[in-house]
Amino acid sequence: MNNFKLIFRILKYIEACMEYESFDDDNFTASHFGVSKALFLNILRTLLEAGYISGIKIVTDKC
Template sequence: MTVDNFKLIFRILKYIEACMEYESFDDDNFAASHFGVSKALFLNILQTLLEAGYISGIKIVIDKCGSDIALINPHLTVAGMEYLADNTMMKKAYRLLKGIKDITPGA
């Protein structure tokens, strides 16, 4: 996976997390075009997130017309919440360490 794929994973998980604050899921913007990627990549990343146990309530439907998404109360699992928490903390630590390096003479 490329760094861009991990950014996409983070953005998808953050989107689902934000939607969990409301009674209904904002499925109008839950599309490949909203995330600026191809439909194939979007579906593949969603499938990966489902298989990893990070999300639930989403089904990839494949038929004669192609692939699509069925949304059945999409939400993050505990593993998905942990992924977001870990990656947010890692980003903060990276920025802090980079800042220290930037101001340390001879580093």
């Protein structure tokens, strides 16, 4: 999958969740977007650093 398409899908998902009081984090997963966990986390980290998203914390753990 093209990373720009993935970025668009992530941002679109976040935008859709803004209509509700709580964020639907059950479906905000790599598997929901059909990509590896590593790619999903790297894209999220890039979006955070670029200032496109805020309010989330990426926790990486060896376990």
